[in-house]
Amino acid sequence: MASNSAADIVDSLGGPSNIESLTHCATRLRFQLRDGTAVDKDRVEAVDGVMGAVPQAGDRFQVVIGGGVQTVYNEILALPAMASVDQPSDADIKAAQRARGPRGKTAWLDTLFEFLSDSFRPILGALLGASLFITFMALAATLGWIPAWNQPGVVLEPSWQFINLMWQCVFIFLPLMVAYNAANKIGADPWVGFAIMAVVMLPGFTALAEEATATQLVFLGSEITTVPVFGIPLTIFDYSSQVFPPLLMAAVLGPLWKGLKRIIPENLHLIFVPFLAMLIMIPLTAFLLGPIGVYIGAALANALSAINTFSPFIFAIVIPLAYPFMVPLGLHWPINAIMLLNIQTLGYDFIQGPMGAWNFACFGATAGVLLLAWREKDKQMTQTATGALAAGLLGGISEPSLYGIHLRFKRIYPRMLVGCLTGGLIIGAGSWMLGLENGITTGAFVFTSLLTIPAFEPIGLYAIAVLSAFVVAMLLIVIGGYKDKPAKDAAGEAAVAAATAGSGVVGAHAGTAESVSDVAGASALAGTATAVAEPGTGAEPVAEGESTEVGALIQLASPLDGTAVALSEVPDPVFAGGVMGPGVAIEPTGDTVYAPGAGTVVAAQPTGHAFGLQLDSGIELLIHVGIDTVNLKGEGFDVKVANGDRIEVGTPLVTFDRAVIEKAGYPLVTPVIVLNADAFATVDPVALGPVEHGDPLLDVQQKG
Template sequence: MSTAEEIIKSVGGADNVVSLSHCATRLRFQLVDASGIDVEQVESIKGVMGAVPQAGDRFQIIMGGAVQNAYNEINALPEMQGRREPTDAELKAAAKAGGVRGKFAWIDSFFEFLSDSFRPILGALLGASLFITFMSLMSTLGVIGNWADPRTELEPSWQFVNLLWKSVFVFLPLMVAYNASKKLNADPWVGFAIMALVMLPGFTDLGASETAYTATIAGSDVTLIDIFGVPLTIFSYDSQVFPPLLMAGLLGPLYKLLKKLIPDNLQLIFVPFLAMLIMLPLTAFLIGPIGVFIGAWVAGGLGAINAINPLIFAIIIPLAYPFMVPLGLHWPLNAVMLLNIQQLGYDYIQGPMGAWNFACFGATAGVLVLAWRDRDVQMRQTATGALAAGLLGGISEPSLYGIHLRFKKIYPRMLVGCLVGGLTIGIGGALTEQVTTQAFVFTSLLTIPAFNNMPIYGLAVGLAFITSMAMVVVFDYRTPEQKAAAKRRGDADAPPEPETRVIVVGDVETNQAKQWVGALGGEDNIVAVEPIAETRVRVEVKDTSMVDADALRRAGLAGVIEVSPGVWHLVAGLEADKYAEGMRRRLAAATT
């Protein structure tokens, strides 16, 4: 059975899938019913680096760099082609569940909008960052001059090489506009076309007209020209991301409104036409300039903090990033980095950010060392893939979602590495020069040459990596029970050992356990009972034909599934450990 087939089987089959999408490292399932999924079984599939159950019957499977291939292979399966279409009720339930993920749902939706506007272009950004690193390396070796200085005249051959990364970053607003519009269910090509207006050479040339004039707005000198008596602000929108995000934020609701007002048989023509008629001038005259000024305001605020105390700034950034990335809060900072490069010619955030990234990768390396020691094949596979994605690609999500967020003891150890790396960058920058970069890059081993104060930056990320790795190896990252489970996985011949815990069982659990034992065929038919995955009870029986699944459901279980011959999982909820203990006590009493 292929990996794709195993994944679909593990999530309840093709008919249980409402929708499937993916981000940079994860498959994102919206399911009809996620209650019966065995997380441990999913994580045991070859190529799977971890699984993340979520609210609202959503389920994510971490694949790392292989996510695109896994996504394509799953969609190519015959059962996915002929699967049952979800009912209207299931689709509505999925939409409702997918939209509410926290106390403030609009905040979740906002950061998901930001993330999905950038995630599809991560590959292009990563590729461009490696071209930038190559140019930086050539400049460091003296092969070419300062490639990032527009006053430097490069030979035509090197000018062409320099254009390889510009093809991504100059037109980044168009890519963001496409993704953001698509996320909000507007025609993405309409969003692309609207943003393309302000990037046309003819638009920029308006600023060179004899009738153009200069004015001071928000403390900055800008070029204006009157269009039918209305002042139009002329900016260079290269690499800008705030304007397309704002544009898409208005285009999405406008598209929805137009579809309500215009009859179905006229929508193909008049919805995009009217959307463009409204949004093209609105973006050029209002939304675009507002986006530019918002970006400048955010960048100016961070720049002021950095100017007051670069040492404190270098410490705050790596300590904040471990909490920002899981929430999607890092995307606005990425936009500020691009703006810094455009306006200042350099960025000062990516250096401290590199300290966090390498501390993250160091913690993963520590997990890998312990997995080798304990012969934990599953964790070894997960950590190896996550470490490769980090050190070579600068991508932290496989480490975060595959390992770090699953073990609460990792974060304190990793933060020590973040602190050491941030201190090194701050102190080293104060003694020599601040660590900056003239281009947007992913902080990996391959992009170290892109930083101007390379010795200090290399020392900082190295210390961050080694410190986090040592903290994890020396102090471990698991509870005693998790360590014992890892050692049992490493020794296939070792019998499973019950977890030693003191569990208080009340009358409710005792009575419920009595009903479940009866529906499972009685005390004599049950071989073993143990709680697993926080919400389920694993029961091994002698004779499966004696199990009455319907009776179990009537007795209050949310789900009942036979995961293998003679092995049943009972979805009991957050009190699963108490129910399991109640069943074990009943079995023990029957044998005395």
């Protein structure tokens, strides 16, 4: 990506002044914006090298780049226009986010996932490179060039020993890399974290097990070696490839580091903060945190091993079906750590085989999208899918597919899950027929891609399983499509749902995960519409039963505190395309929806996510709180009205819990739609921007 593309990304996000902060993960740029409504999403996705864009709650925005994200990140920061942007620290960013309201209730969970992700993300390149060396060794053994290189007692020739060292350098010293990243993430000196973990990895540390005073004992069913140090038993472990001990060490080091900086004078920080941190943390890690980390990893590994031993068939199905939901949440990082632990303790891992079924189903779905995009001559999606498929098949990285494509189109996931199930069934059934006690295994940690297939045993069963997962997911996408239901189909369904007696109906929201009956309900209108002018219109009120003055302007009030945005900004094709009717949307800052005019409630959903109102002015109004929030089944919503209730301007309709909706990952943007717009001359937003409930929101002009 050229630097002008980096500038295009910044400009399409509203310019440098709209960017509060910028970070990145393995494949995505993560922006915290000052005003999320200033983003031109279509323009972002049209930038050369961008694979997709993902708007998020709280003015957050992600741009999917793929493997070159670090380069793009650096190019953006190098732009002269970005030099004038005040980039706050990570602590400032988090403090600002938590000050915004209820989201802070689950901040610890966000922090945990960020901690795990950022402890591993910087070393993904090294892990990927090492996995390809391992694959080469596995292929050499399969072809008979060398003996089974990963079996105990096997001695390789010096040339092959040297190649073996090329991947061992990463995995043996993995605890040091994780310690550096984790300490850096937690706000401590990363080199101090590195040094603390390095103590328990020194040859001299493991040599203590050979001392005459060392004793063997059984603890939690495992034999361990201890040696008295200052009269305290020190447990000796081989910490190579361990990841839980450095994570636990860093989690304790962070608060200690900050505490020492508070109590030690600033001019003495350089000397005494690192010294005292090491003085406390080295013994604490060696005697307590290190062993606890080993036991935590062993317990999790044993739990998964027990499930696999009980039924490899069930295990082979559950893993590929669980991963599509674990990866977007970051829950796969602890599982990756267990894979490494399995290899160290058992000599093999049994999780990566079934995981391959998920990965290849994911890549197959991307291939299906690529074929359709190529056939439809959709250049942007062709570019996105090509990059995502290359990253998957060659690197085993699923994030470009997930964030660039799959999470943007709701029709993909069900089809992809069928591919996952197919691969899992083949692995489970094949393992049972072949009598494989542990299912498909691998002797090394690898990224499941085309290049690493030789690392799995038996290779034939694994290849058939992942190929089947790939083909099934791809064919289902090609046959069924991946785009959301066309607007004309959604409109047709809404019309069917609205076919009730009377002259007007509160329509249905279709085309998303919400059912057609979401907000359907009849309005009891008869004859000429009667109305009273809404407050603030400047028009004279019309008495009940009299006809509204021809050409009169009706002004609807805002039902929410927040920011009014165009309907086109709503992440739902039915609302954004105006299928349900014209109107406006509100990004709420408050937590209560109020009636925007006097009238009657004709559809108050028990889930609290949608309301159909028949106003005295003749306007049929739909207020839809968030997108796909029907899936919460009423959780987080406190409905204040019922069908048939009389309402006035400012009557509370529902109070919602922002934290519940945001935790579930649903957008809070709230469309306000005039359903019977054909009865009026025009429906226009008064203005876009900050608005409080009761402020003018929509101008509705009677036909003249």
